[in-house]
Amino acid sequence: xxxxTPFDPSADDVRALGxxxxxxxxxxFAALRDLPVVPAxxxxxxxxRFAEPVPEDPTAxxxxxxxxxxxxxxxxxxxxxxxxxxLMNPTPLPIAVFAEALAAALNQNVGAWHHSPAATAIExxxxxxxxxxxxxxxxxxxxxxxxxxxANTTGLKIALxxxxxxxxxxxxxxxxxxxxxxxxxxxxxSIEKSANILGLGxxxxxxxxxxxxxxxxxxxxxxxVAADRAAGLAPFCVVGIAGVTSNGVIEPLDAIADAAAxxxxxxxxxxxYGAGGLMSERLRPRYKGIERADSVTVDPHKWWYMPYPCGAxxxxxxxxxxxxxxxxxxxxxxxxxxxxxxxxxxAGSRPFSxxxxxxxxxxxxxxxxxxxxxxxxxxxxxxxAELTKTGDWEMVTPVDTxxxxxxxxxxxxxxxxxxxxxxTDAVQDRIVARVLxxxxxxxxxxxxxxxxxxxxxxxxxxxxxxxxxxxxxxxxAAAAEEHAP
Ligand SMILES: Cc1ncc(COP(=O)(O)O)c(C=O)c1O
Numbered sequence: 001x002x003x004x005t006p007f008d009p010s011a012d013d014v015r016a017l018g019x020x021x022x023x024x025x026x027x028x029f030a031a032l033r034d035l036p037v038v039p040a041x042x043x044x045x046x047x048x049r050f051a052e053p054v055p056e057d058p059t060a061x062x063x064x065x066x067x068x069x070x071x072x073x074x075x076x077x078x079x080x081x082x083x084x085x086x087l088m089n090p091t092p093l094p095i096a097v098f099a100e101a102l103a104a105a106l107n108q109n110v111g112a113w114h115h116s117p118a119a120t121a122i123e124x125x126x127x128x129x130x131x132x133x134x135x136x137x138x139x140x141x142x143x144x145x146x147x148x149x150x151a152n153t154t155g156l157k158i159a160l161x162x163x164x165x166x167x168x169x170x171x172x173x174x175x176x177x178x179x180x181x182x183x184x185x186x187x188x189x190s191i192e193k194s195a196n197i198l199g200l201g202x203x204x205x206x207x208x209x210x211x212x213x214x215x216x217x218x219x220x221x222x223x224x225v226a227a228d229r230a231a232g233l234a235p236f237c238v239v240g241i242a243g244v245t246s247n248g249v250i251e252p253l254d255a256i257a258d259a260a261a262x263x264x265x266x267x268x269x270x271x272x273y274g275a276g277g278l279m280s281e282r283l284r285p286r287y288k289g290i291e292r293a294d295s296v297t298v299d300p301h302k303w304w305y306m307p308y309p310c311g312a313x314x315x316x317x318x319x320x321x322x323x324x325x326x327x328x329x330x331x332x333x334x335x336x337x338x339x340x341x342x343x344x345x346x347a348g349s350r351p352f353s354x355x356x357x358x359x360x361x362x363x364x365x366x367x368x369x370x371x372x373x374x375x376x377x378x379x380x381x382x383x384x385a386e387l388t389k390t391g392d393w394e395m396v397t398p399v400d401t402x403x404x405x406x407x408x409x410x411x412x413x414x415x416x417x418x419x420x421x422x423x424t425d426a427v428q429d430r431i432v433a434r435v436l437x438x439x440x441x442x443x444x445x446x447x448x449x450x451x452x453x454x455x456x457x458x459x460x461x462x463x464x465x466x467x468x469x470x471x472x473x474x475x476x477a478a479a480a481e482e483h484a485p
Contacts, residue, residue, distance in 0.1 A: 006058070018101070020065050025097060028073065032091070032462065037081045038439040039074060046075050077442075082462035085471060086442045088245075088273045088299070091460040092307035095363050099356035100307060110350040113338035123354035124339050129361060130298050131314050133278050134271070135291030141318030143344040144353050147311040148272030148299035149190035154313040154321070154345050155295040156181065156194040156237060159266035161324035162294070162317075163236035168324065172199050177234035180204045182224065184216040186448060188245045188270060214247050214397045214405075214449040216240065218255045225263050237266040242287055243274025246448040246455060247396070248380075248403025250274055254289030261292075269293040272311070274401055276303020280370030283377065286400060295320070300357050303373060305461060310353050313345065321345060376402035376458040383456065383468045387475065396453040405446065405453040408479045425452035427482055434478035441471050 049071060078084065080091035108116035110123055123144055131140040145151045161168045164179050172179070179200060183191045185207040195205040206228065208221045225235045240256040243249075253269060260267035269290050275298040277283040278290070290296065294316050301310040315321055321344040334340070342348050361369075377399070384404040387393045396405040408431055409424070432445045432454055446455045456471065 017061055020062065021101075022098070024065060024069055025094070027069075029094065032078065032081055035078045035081055036439040037078045037084050037442040038436060039077060040439065041075050049075070080460060080462075081442075082460045082464065082467045083441045083470070084460055085456045085458065085463075085468075086444055088302040088457070088459060090302060090305045091462055093305045093360050093364070093461075096306050096356035096360045099359050103352035103355040106352065108352045110352055110354070111340070111342035111348050112332050113335050113340055114333055116352065119352045119354065120339055120341060122358050123341060123352075126354045126358045126361070127312060127314065130275075130300075130312055133366070134275065134293075134296050134298070134314060135278075136296075136314065136316055139318050140314060140316050141321070141344075142312055142314035143321060143341050144350075144357075145311040145313055145345060146309045146347070147301060148188070148270070148297050149193065149311075150346070151272065151297040151299065151311040151313040152188070152190045152239075152268070152270055153194040153197065155268045155270075155297055155315075156191070156239075157198055158295055158313070158315060158320050158324040159237040159268055160198060160200075162320055163264075163266050164234065175234070177232055178204065179234045179236045180206055180228055181237040181239065182206045182208050182221055182235065182265075183239035183270075184208050184210050184214075184241060184244070184251065186210055186214050186244050186246055187239060187241060188272070191239055191270070210449065212449055214244060214249050215251045216256060218252055218259055221256070221259050222262075225259070225265070229263075235263060235265055237268060240267065240269045240289075240293070241274075242269055242271035242290060243277075243401050243403075244448075245273070246403075246446040246453070247405040248273070248399065248401035248457070249397050250286050250400045252289070253287060254292070257289045257292035266295070267293045268295045268297070270297045272297050272299035273302045275299070276369065277373045277377070277401055279366045280373045282374055283370070283401075302459070304357060304360065304369070306353075306356055306360065309351075310357055372461060373402070376461075376463070379463065379465060379468060380404050380456070380458050382465065383458075383472065386469075387472050392479070393475075396451050397449055402458040404456045405448050406456065407451060407453045408475075408482070410479075410482070427479075428452045428454050430482070431475065431478040434481060435471075435474050438474060441474055443471070 079089040108119040110116045110119045113120045127142045145154060192202050192205050196202050206224055208224060209217050211217050228235050238256060238260050240251045240253050257267055278287055296314045298312045298314060300306045301308050325345055326343050341350055380402045381399045384395050384399050387406055388395055392410055394407050394409050396407050408427055429445050432443055435441055435443055444455050446453055
C-alpha cells in the first residue's frame with residue numbers, strides 16, 4: 001500500500017513503511033556475520049552510481065527501499081561486522097537503531113525545554129548516569145554532543161572560560177599572557193583541532209612526550225609547564241587520556257591529576273572510548289584519578305554501542321558549561337526551573353540523541369555492559385598472547401582496553417637484527433594492505449611509542465574468539481609473504 005502523496009500519510013501507510021524498513025534492518029543484522037567488511041567498490045563507480053539529476057517526479061517508497069538494499073547496502077563498508085577490528089566504530093544495538101526512528105518521529109528540539117520537556121529530562125537523567133559512572137558527585141552535569149571531537153572542543157572551551165574568564169567576553173586579544181595547554185603526543189587529533197578553532201593556535205597545544213608504553217610522561221609535563229610559566233606563557237589546561245586512539249592505553253590519570261592540582265590547571269580527561277570500561281568493577285581501578293578531572297569526554301557511540309551520533313561532555317562543576325556558553329535568545333521563551341541544553345554547548349537545535357542511550361542503558365544495564373567490556377578486553381589480551389607466542393610478532397604497547405598494537409618482527413628478522421627502521425615499518429604497512437585486500441577483515445596501521453604498528457581493536461559485540469583466530473591466520477599468511485621468493 002502506498003500513499004497518493006507523501007504529505008498525506010495514513011496510519012496504514014506509515015505502518016507498512018515501518019514494517020518494511022524493520023525487515024531490512026533485521027535482514028542486515030542477520031547477514032552481518034557473513035558479509036565481507038570491505039565492499040568491492042571504487043570511488044569512480046560509486047560516485048557515478050549516485051550522481052543523478054534532481055528527482056522531478058515521485059517514486060513509490062517500496063521501490064526506494066528496494067533501491068537501498070540493492071544499491072546502497074552492497075556499496076557500504078560494514079563497520080558493524082564482527083570482523084571489523086578497526087577504529088572505534090561499534091556494532092549498534094538494535095534498540096538504539098529503532099530509537100532513532102522513534103526520536104525522529106517526535107522530532108523534539110532539545111535545545112529548548114519547552115520544545116522537548118520529556119526529552120530534556122531524559123537527556124539530563126542520562127547525562128547524570130554518565131556522571132555517576134565516571135565517579136562524579138551529584139553536582140556534576142554535562143550535555144550530549146555530536147561525538148568525542150566536539151566533546152573535547154567543548155571541554156577545552158569550558159576550561160578556557162573557567163581559567164581565563166576574560167577570554168569569553170574579550171577574546172584572546174590583549175591577554176597579558178598567551179594561554180597554552182598540554183596533552184600527550186598521542187592525543188586524538190580533535191585536541192589539536194580544538195586549540196585551532198578556539199583561537200589558541202595549534203602551537204598553544206604542547207605535546208608532552210610519552211614513556212615506552214605510550215603513556216604521558218608526567219615528569220616531562222611538570223618540566224614543560226614550569227618552563228612555559230617561566231617564559232611568560234599561561235598554562236591553563238592539561239588533557240589526560242583514558243583509551244589512547246592508537247593503542248587503547250590508559251594514561252596515569254591520578255598522577256596527571258596531581259600535576260594539574262599542583263599547577264592550578266584545568267584537568268580534562270578524554271575518555272571518549274575508554275569510559276565504557278568504567279562500568280566494569282574489574283576494569284575500574286585502572287581509571288583511578290578520572291573522578292578528579294574537571295571535565296570528561298565520553299563517547300557512547302563507541303563502547304556503549306550507539307549508532308552515530310552520541311558523544312557527551314561532563315563537568316564536575318555542573319554549571320561550568322553554562323558559564324562558558326550562555327548567550328541571550330529573546331525569541332525563545334524561558335521556563336523557571338527548566339534546563340535549556342542550548343546554554344550548555346555550541347548547538348542550538350539539538351537532536352533527541354539521549355533516547356537511544358537511555359533505552360539501551362535500561363535494556364542492557366550497567367552490569368552487563370561492564371561484563372561485556374571485560375569480555376572484549378580478555379579477547380584482545382588472548383589475541384595478543386596467541387599472536388606473539390611464537391616470537392615473530394611483538395606487542396608494541398600493553399593491552400589496557402580492547403586494543404592491541406602489534407608488530408611483525410620476523411622469526412629471524414627485525415628483532416634478531418635489532419631493526420626498527422623504515423624497512424620494518426614498511427613491512428607493517430604491507431601486511432595491513434594484504435589483509436585489507438582480502439576484504440574479510442579490517443585492521444589499520446598506526447605509529448605509537450615511536451614504532452610503526454598494526455592496530456587491532458575488538459569493538460563489535462558480535463566478535464567471538466573464532467573471528468580473532470581467523471585474523472591471526474590472515475596476519476600470519478600476510479607476514480609469510482614477506483619471506484616468499
Ligand atoms: C581518544 C579519542 N578521543 C576523541 C575521539 C573523537 O571521537 P569522534 O570520532 O566521536 O569525534 C576519538 C575517536 O576515535 C578518540 O579515539
